[in-house]
Amino acid sequence: ARAQHSPQPCAAVDCTMCSPSVMVGIRLLALTAPVLALQHTPSAAISSTRSHPVKPAAQPVLLALRSRQRTAAPLLTAAVATPEQPPQGATVSASIINLAKNIVGSGVLTLAAGVAAFSGSKLALIPSLAILLFLSGVSAYSFSSIARVGEAVGGTTYRDTWAKVFPPKTAILPAATVTIMTFTAGLAYSIIIGDSFASIASLAGLPPTLQRPNVWIVLVSTLVLFPLCLLRDLSSLAIGSVLGTAGTLYTALFMALRCIDGSYAPGGKFFSAIAPAVQPRFVPVTPATPVVNLSIFVLISMLATAFLAHYNAPKFYNELAPPKDGGSKVGRFNLVCGGAFGLAALLCGLIMSMGFLTFGAASQGLILNNYATKDTFAFLARMGIGASIIFSYPLNFAGFREGVLSMTGLGKFAHRRDLHIASTVLLMLSTNGLALFMKDLGLIAALGGAILGSALVYIFPALMFIANGRKALKAKADKGENANGLKAEVGANYALLVLGFFLAVVGAVMSLK
Numbered sequence: 001a002r003a004q005h006s007p008q009p010c011a012a013v014d015c016t017m018c019s020p021s022v023m024v025g026i027r028l029l030a031l032t033a034p035v036l037a038l039q040h041t042p043s044a045a046i047s048s049t050r051s052h053p054v055k056p057a058a059q060p061v062l063l064a065l066r067s068r069q070r071t072a073a074p075l076l077t078a079a080v081a082t083p084e085q086p087p088q089g090a091t092v093s094a095s096i097i098n099l100a101k102n103i104v105g106s107g108v109l110t111l112a113a114g115v116a117a118f119s120g121s122k123l124a125l126i127p128s129l130a131i132l133l134f135l136s137g138v139s140a141y142s143f144s145s146i147a148r149v150g151e152a153v154g155g156t157t158y159r160d161t162w163a164k165v166f167p168p169k170t171a172i173l174p175a176a177t178v179t180i181m182t183f184t185a186g187l188a189y190s191i192i193i194g195d196s197f198a199s200i201a202s203l204a205g206l207p208p209t210l211q212r213p214n215v216w217i218v219l220v221s222t223l224v225l226f227p228l229c230l231l232r233d234l235s236s237l238a239i240g241s242v243l244g245t246a247g248t249l250y251t252a253l254f255m256a257l258r259c260i261d262g263s264y265a266p267g268g269k270f271f272s273a274i275a276p277a278v279q280p281r282f283v284p285v286t287p288a289t290p291v292v293n294l295s296i297f298v299l300i301s302m303l304a305t306a307f308l309a310h311y312n313a314p315k316f317y318n319e320l321a322p323p324k325d326g327g328s329k330v331g332r333f334n335l336v337c338g339g340a341f342g343l344a345a346l347l348c349g350l351i352m353s354m355g356f357l358t359f360g361a362a363s364q365g366l367i368l369n370n371y372a373t374k375d376t377f378a379f380l381a382r383m384g385i386g387a388s389i390i391f392s393y394p395l396n397f398a399g400f401r402e403g404v405l406s407m408t409g410l411g412k413f414a415h416r417r418d419l420h421i422a423s424t425v426l427l428m429l430s431t432n433g434l435a436l437f438m439k440d441l442g443l444i445a446a447l448g449g450a451i452l453g454s455a456l457v458y459i460f461p462a463l464m465f466i467a468n469g470r471k472a473l474k475a476k477a478d479k480g481e482n483a484n485g486l487k488a489e490v491g492a493n494y495a496l497l498v499l500g501f502f503l504a505v506v507g508a509v510m511s512l513k
Contacts, residue, residue: 191213
């Protein structure tokens, strides 16, 4: 819908806007409008999920808006609006909010356990918050660099940008990485569903059998998730984005309240209502238990996932409205990156801090497991997170399924009903079945962040920028232009590349200890 705006046709015989050439243009726009509308529907978004996976509990942006498919008439009306109308596209403020929603997912509920992995002292929050701010800043830069490279080479997706910088056959690298990310996200979803609904069943006084997480994983997978994952059109699940955002905000406020009111401190209202293993435990700093040790890389690996939205960088850039003067969008996009990653860092830091200050070294891989089943506010938090995940799971699964079919050469047969059903059954068994045995959500978040997050956030963006930057440097040299700024940025991306490999290797080793 970025057609040039022109006034409404009038009845005047000599009106230039009613000339044959203009009217032909309008008719062509009317013919192409359905195609433009289709490109912004959820089904179209899902069809490209090889390079756009869904983050846990934080769906890609504007699903609610996309679910309202536009027809040719509104598009045609927009096309013939007055010239004074501003350019079509998302505003900076709207993009900041939507990107922040896209960044923050259920992985934020593991961060308190990441702090507890290396220290039980409240002082551990100081280096933890410093690392969080540093990595959020680096992530914001790499997010921006992906979009800038995409604009330079004409890439519209993460995978497309890579394929235009490097040989197209190597695009399997980011595609496979994103597919594996959707697998680990689905595994995390299943674990959270089991834990959340088991706690709810316990609070409701249901039979002991229904208080087991595995029972709920099987029931919800069979009766709810499987039918939803068979849907071809997922536009009706757009409410999951709203629920996810509301649930995360409510959880942050609830955790802050419980930290302040001391309900879980010794002698507090709910202290005796939770198992000894999850009761608050803080460890003083001694030479044997320093504030910082090598296990801090577990938290760093988690934070790599906490700020992961980079597969959507080209999309956010393309959807951002250009300046009124028609200049470059880079400056406006950098404002979006700074604002969105800043908001995400604020929310992540709040949840991480409140959880750790409440439970310390006893913080669980899913922090909601620390809270008493008798705590009504915790019950509501579990309900909100559980409901949002139920709606989010099919969106993530669609990306996982399409990525697997594409890499196995079966993508061209995805329209067949038998393949659709068979692939859904087998892939759900692989993710949800594994969730019956693997319960450490913190390990999943740390290991996935160490390897996959580092690749998508640091390594791949740095490689793309360096390769494209070298070409730009050569072009500037041929023209005799000053390229000192570009040289410095290319050098910075070499440092980013080294940082990415370092975090991937060290984080993976520490996560498996």
